[in-house]
Amino acid sequence: QQQVKQSPQSLIVQKGGISIINCAYENTAFDYFPWYQQFPGKGPALLIAIRPDVSEKKEGRFTISFNKSAKQFSLHIMDSQPGDSATYFCAAIVGFQKLVFGTGTRLLVSP
Amino acid sequence: DARVTQTPRHKVTEMGQEVTMRCQPILGHNTVFWYRQTMMQGLELLAYFRNRAPLDDSGMPKDRFSAEMPDATLATLKIQPSEPRDSAVYFCASGESTDTQYFGPGTRLTVL
Numbered sequence: 261q262q263q264v265k266q267s268p269q270s271l272i273v274q275k276g277g278i279s280i281i282n283c284a285y286e287n288t289a290f291d292y293f294p295w296y297q298q299f300p301g302k303g304p305a306l307l308i309a310i311r312p313d314v315s316e317k318k319e320g321r322f323t324i325s326f327n328k329s330a331k332q333f334s335l336h337i338m339d340s341q342p343g344d345s346a347t348y349f350c351a352a353i354v355g356f357q358k359l360v361f362g363t364g365t366r367l368l369v370s371p
Numbered sequence: 372d373a374r375v376t377q378t379p380r381h382k383v384t385e386m387g388q389e390v391t392m393r394c395q396p397i398l399g400h401n402t403v404f405w406y407r408q409t410m411m412q413g414l415e416l417l418a419y420f421r422n423r424a425p426l427d428d429s430g431m432p433k434d435r436f437s438a439e440m441p442d443a444t445l446a447t448l449k450i451q452p453s454e455p456r457d458s459a460v461y462f463c464a465s466g467e468s469t470d471t472q473y474f475g476p477g478t479r480l481t482v483l
Contacts, residue, residue, distance in 0.1 A: 292470045303375075303462050303474030304414070349414065353470050358404075358427060363413045 262287060264352050266362030273369050279337040281365045283350035286331065290352040294359070295324065295335050298347045307348070308335070340369045373397045375475035377463050383481045389451040392478045394463030395444055403446045404464040404472060405431075405438055414462075419469070420446065453482045 265284045273279045283293075294309035310317045310324040310333065317324045323336040337344055350362040376395045384390055396403050404419040418428035423440040431438065435454070440446045450457055460479050464472040 294470065296474075301476075303464070303477050305474065306471055309471070356469050358416055358419060358469055359472065361414045 262360050264350055264360050264362045266350050266365060268365060269363070270366040271368070273337075273340045273367065275340065275342060275369055275371055277340050277369075279335075279340045279344065279367055279369070281335045281348050281350070281367070282332065283334065283352075283362050284330075284332045285352050285360075287352070287354065288331065289354040290360075291355070292353045293324070293326065293333050294351050294353075295322075296349040296351065296361075298349065298364075300346075304349060337367075340367075342369045342371050345369050373473075375463055375465050375473055377461075377475040377478050379478060380476060381479045381481075383483065384453055385483050386454055387452040388482075389449065390453045390457075390480060390482075392448045392461050392463075392480070394446040394448075394465075394475060396446060396463070396465030397473055398444070400465035400467055400473070401443075402466045402469055402472075403440060404462075404466075405446070405448050406462040406464065406474075407459045408462060408477070409459045417448070417461075450480075453480075455482045458482050 295307045296304035297307040298304040321338045326333045347364045347366050349364050351359045353359045378393045402421050405417040407415045417431040418438040437449045460477045462477045464474040466472045
């Protein structure tokens with residue numbers, strides 16, 4: 261019940277396209293859902309996060325869509341650029357417990 | 372620009388040797404995490420501390436791994452004795468709580 265399931269494992273998108281990464285969870289007590297971005301040779305970095313009281317959060321080209329009833333959330337990258345090529349991790353947490361990470365999605369944006 | 376620092380960045384050692392990895396969390400952050408990342412297992416939480424006290428080390432093999440915070444500016448992760456299966460990238464992260472974590476650049480460990 262503490263797992264966060266992430267899909268797809270890898271994704272290839274053409275420049276200018278929309279990248280969509282999905283995550284699903286079981287624990288309805290989760291109250292914070294961040295996304296982390298990791299470039300090769302670097303540590304993960306917080307990209308964007310959402311709390312379950314809103315259905316969508318947008319920051320620039322990055323949008324989180326949250327469906328509380330379905331227990332799913334997704335990351336959308338609009339106008340994807342080669343510089344967005346990285347591994348993306350969704351995560352979830354309840355209270356002051358530890359973050360539960362998804363398994364990661366390797367995104368490649370082709371020029 | 373406050374960052375988490377980790378040393379060494381790369382470590383190659385032979386099986387059976389002791390390995391010590393160090394982390395300097397961001398000043399003022401009271402929560403420190405150790406993660407291990409491999410292709411097969413992904414990102415695994417090994418242990419985390421709040422106010423220098425260990426809160427959860429259930430992800431850490433107890434027989435060979437140990438994590439400590441001698442003071443608020445230093446966290447250490449030791450492996451003794453090291454084994455080839457310990458080869459991975461080890462990340463330290465810090466935060467003011469558990470929800471937002473700032474990761475260091477990692478230590479790439481290779482055990483021959």
